[in-house]
Amino acid sequence: MTKLDQIRAAESRLLLSTYDRSPVLFTGGEGVYITDENGTKYLDLLSGIGVNALGCNHPVIVNAIAEQSKKLIHTSNLFYHEGQAELALRLAERTGMDRAFFANSGTEAWEGALKLARAHAGVLRSEGKQIGTKFLALDQSFHGRTYGAMSTTYKAKYREPFGPVVPGVEFVKFSDVADLRAKFSNEVCAILLEAIQGEGGIRPLTQEFFREARALASSTGALLIVDEIQAGMGRTGKWCAYQHYGIQPDITTLAKPLAGGIPMGAVLCTEEVARSFHPGMHGTTFGGGPLACAVAIAVIEAIEKDGLLAKATAVGDYFQERLRGLKEKHDAIVDVRGKGLMVAAELDSAELGKTAVAQMLKRHILINCTSDTVLRFLPPYILEKTHVDTAIAALDEIFTEYATGQGAAASAGGHQRG
Numbered sequence: 516m517t518k519l520d521q522i523r524a525a526e527s528r529l530l531l532s533t534y535d536r537s538p539v540l541f542t543g544g545e546g547v548y549i550t551d552e553n554g555t556k557y558l559d560l561l562s563g564i565g566v567n568a569l570g571c572n573h574p575v576i577v578n579a580i581a582e583q584s585k586k587l588i589h590t591s592n593l594f595y596h597e598g599q600a601e602l603a604l605r606l607a608e609r610t611g612m613d614r615a616f617f618a619n620s621g622t623e624a625w626e627g628a629l630k631l632a633r634a635h636a637g638v639l640r641s642e643g644k645q646i647g648t649k650f651l652a653l654d655q656s657f658h659g660r661t662y663g664a665m666s667t668t669y670k671a672k673y674r675e676p677f678g679p680v681v682p683g684v685e686f687v688k689f690s691d692v693a694d695l696r697a698k699f700s701n702e703v704c705a706i707l708l709e710a711i712q713g714e715g716g717i718r719p720l721t722q723e724f725f726r727e728a729r730a731l732a733s734s735t736g737a738l739l740i741v742d743e744i745q746a747g748m749g750r751t752g753k754w755c756a757y758q759h760y761g762i763q764p765d766i767t768t769l770a771k772p773l774a775g776g777i778p779m780g781a782v783l784c785t786e787e788v789a790r791s792f793h794p795g796m797h798g799t800t801f802g803g804g805p806l807a808c809a810v811a812i813a814v815i816e817a818i819e820k821d822g823l824l825a826k827a828t829a830v831g832d833y834f835q836e837r838l839r840g841l842k843e844k845h846d847a848i849v850d851v852r853g854k855g856l857m858v859a860a861e862l863d864s865a866e867l868g869k870t871a872v873a874q875m876l877k878r879h880i881l882i883n884c885t886s887d888t889v890l891r892f893l894p895p896y897i898l899e900k901t902h903v904d905t906a907i908a909a910l911d912e913i914f915t916e917y918a919t920g921q922g923a924a925a926s927a928g929g930h931q932r933g
């Protein structure tokens with residue numbers, strides 16, 4: 516029995532059955548490569564679902580963890596430490612926000628944002644304004660797994676087994692301005708969206724819809740909340756994806772790459788919104804601890820020192836250009852989209868999606884498939900064009916083999932795949 520087999524057997528007995536893991540055991544890594552127990556290197560185009568923005572074991576992160584862990588790892592939020600205000604200032608300067616609350620994960624940041632919006636509506640009501648408690652979320656949205664986040668997440672399979680969900684959530688058709696107008700009223704306390712949907716299939720919102728959401732929210736005092744947990748922190752070539760639209764939300768959330776692999780989330784908001792929280796209304800034991808803050812500060816410094824926003828734009832554009840080239844050649848690719856290093860190729864079949872991910876893994880390249888048919892690439896920001904070339908060559912081979920296999924199966928009278 517290999518070590519991987521032993522672990523698989525043990526996990527199947529000992530863990531809750533929530534994941535369908537790929538059969539690979541990772542034990543190390545460096546830069547854009549992650550290494551399995553046999554020392555085989557995998558080109559990581561997924562970076563732990565958009566978390567390892569600086570790749571594996573970046574010296575800046577290793578150093579920040581080492582230095583801070585020698586000083587102080589945890590204090591609780593009952594006391595001051597050196598990191599929170601410093602990180603809040605850096606994030607505020609880069610996102611156009613005023614204040615921050617730090618949490619431990621994406622879903623927890625999102626919960627904070629929802630609570631802040633409901634509290635803000637309460638403040639407005641106490642000032643005599645007519646405003647309700649309803650949330651408008653978008654079709655195909657993903658905001659997390661805890662109750663509030665799950666209740667604002669579109670896919671029924673994430674919500675239905677756990678009902679009743681949090682009431683007061685209505686879903687609007689993606690980028691459908693007429694549907695948004697029809698569903699918006701002064702019953703709504705916030706419009707919730709991702710500028711570029713991640714789990715929903717790397718779908719950028721239209722400028723027109725985003726502008727209308729901002730205008731409608733402003734017209735009643737409702738809030739525009741943008742979830743940047745996947746797209747934010749430089750992945751798209753700007754600190755936040757909403758900055759590509761020139762639209763400023765009232766609240767935004769960050770997480771995945773925020774502290775370079777150390778769990779951390781953040782709620783950022785305007786001064787006007789911030790006045791709705793008072794001591795005791797919200798909190799966390801671990802959130803914004805000294806270790807996570809020190810690493811997040813180091814991540815921001817490294818992104819700027821190494822010019823990684825410009826690099827994400829350049830290498831991301833190249834990635835899309837090469838995928839469009841593949842699309843010319845392979846009918847199975849129906850769309851290529853994204854921004855910076857948040858890139859997708861939509862396929863014409865879910866079976867091919869699964870096959871492509873498995874075949875890439877065989878070739879030691881990590882990608883995944885979201886929304887059934889969308890190959891998703893969320894590589895570290897340190898990716899080079901040569902790595903893109905490697906991935907494109909592998910995909911070219913896989914699509915060619917698949918089409919050939921399909922042709923052979925069809926001519927042999929077998930079932931067509933897809």
Ligand SMILES: *Cc1c(COP(=O)(O)O)cnc(C)c1O
Binds near residue numbers: 620623714771
């Ligand atoms: C991953 C993700 C979340 C949830 O983050 P967790 O850290 O997994 O709780 C929320 N929103 C978006 C857009 C995400 O991509």
